[in-house]
Amino acid sequence: MVLPPGFESDTPDQVCKLKRSLYGLKQASRQWNAKLTKALQVDGFQQSSADPSLFTKAVDNSFIALLIYVDDILVAGTDSKQIQGLKQMLDDSFKIKDLGQLNYFLGIEAIRSPNGLNLCQRKYTLDILQENGFLDAKPAKTPCSQSHKLTSTDGILLHKPEIFRRLVGKLLYLTNTRPDIAYAVQQLSQYVDKPRDTQLAAAHRVLRYLKGSPGKGLFYSSASQIKLQGFSDSDWANCTETRKSITGYCIYLGNSLVSWKTKKQATVSKSSSEAEYRALASTFCEIQWLIYLLTDLNIQCSSPIALFCDNRSAVAIGENHVFHERTKHI
Incomplete structure (x- = not known):
């Protein structure tokens, strides 16, 4: 030294x-x-x-x-x-x-009751709103606009991109207890390299949505069943620039939400069935990991785990791998 x-x-x-x-x-x-x-x-x-x-x-x-x-x-x-x-x-x-009983851990507030455990990030959310000047803003009903799609060419480049990057990073951590903003934050996180004013306006829309319910979080019931079930979905070719699809899934343990994700797929899917099947595969990997985790906690999942999908072709591929020879590349 x-x-x-x-x-x-x-x-x-x-x-x-x-x-x-x-x-x-x-x-x-x-x-x-x-x-x-x-x-x-x-x-x-x-x-x-x-x-x-x-x-x-x-x-x-x-x-x-x-x-x-x-x-x-x-x-x-x-x-x-x-x-x-x-x-x-x-x-x-x-x-x-x-520090005694669990009340506050890494920005997550835990409220215990005989009925279960409630997790939220109310103080963290209010700090984000105060830092960006949105404590007195008019609340929005949804985190993003359904008709408006973000692109990397619309709008003017920001002079201080670090403001947008810092905001998106904090919103990403907020998705630990707010799955309702996961899709909107996933869309914003694609433009942290060269953010524009249109993306910043979309991020401000998320803040206005959080203003309406800063204390919303997750509730884990003490009377919930030990039964896993997953829900998978995909938006085919949603990105207008890369034509990649978006995988979305959520997994419940009884009536409690324990895992969720919204992520753009790594490759371009040629059909909606392929996009849905890739989303099914990602959901299955997450379920398998949760089974390993429950096993380490001395919890055995004896009953079959239901995995739901709204695409008949993807379900058919999942049930019969041999018959669909055109899916070998997946």
Whole structure:
């Protein structure tokens, strides 16, 4: 390690030997994760293969799940004594701070009740509205206009594109609890390279929509069934410039929404059936990942999982792969 400026030394070309990772170095996060993982595994925790940030431990009839985001940790379990022992172990190893019951985590507000858990980002939404001057704006009923389509040629280039990029980045994080704006934000995120005033106006439309319901979020019922079901859809050749289709899906665990996505497909589909079938494949991959995740949480999905699609041709291809020889390229 090169000596810091202002440090005087009699020996020329002297360097310092680095014996430990310092906070802020590129290697620090990796070293911290490796040390925390080793400490948890020594304590009997198993690292999930589906999500490396999830650790689980089953002892007799008790079960503990631990979720890590850098140095922020969520703990859930069935035995309070086991949880207290875990916190004591972490405090002995790393000197942690116990923040009590889950109320606020990474910008997400959690409200617990006997009926279930409600997640929202109300404070985060109000901060975005205040930063962009939309606290007193007139609310909009929808996040985007159905008739107007964005292009990379309409409008005037913005003099300060970083304003648009910062806004889209914050809206992307807001989709963690607001699936209703996922499609609108997906459309806006395609133009962060060279944004124009028309795209900024569309982003302001999303802010006006959020103004009408800043506290809207997700509710997870405590009486929900452990049953997965997925819904898949596709908009064929929606992009007027690339003619690529858009995949959209949502997956429910009982009556609770647990996964959703809106994303442009990587290739051009020659028919609506092909676009729908690609969306089915993406939804199936997500369902398979959720099955692995539930297995790590000691939850077995014994019943078949229903996957819904509104395209008969795509359903026929999914039921009979051999008969449709023209779908080999998919």
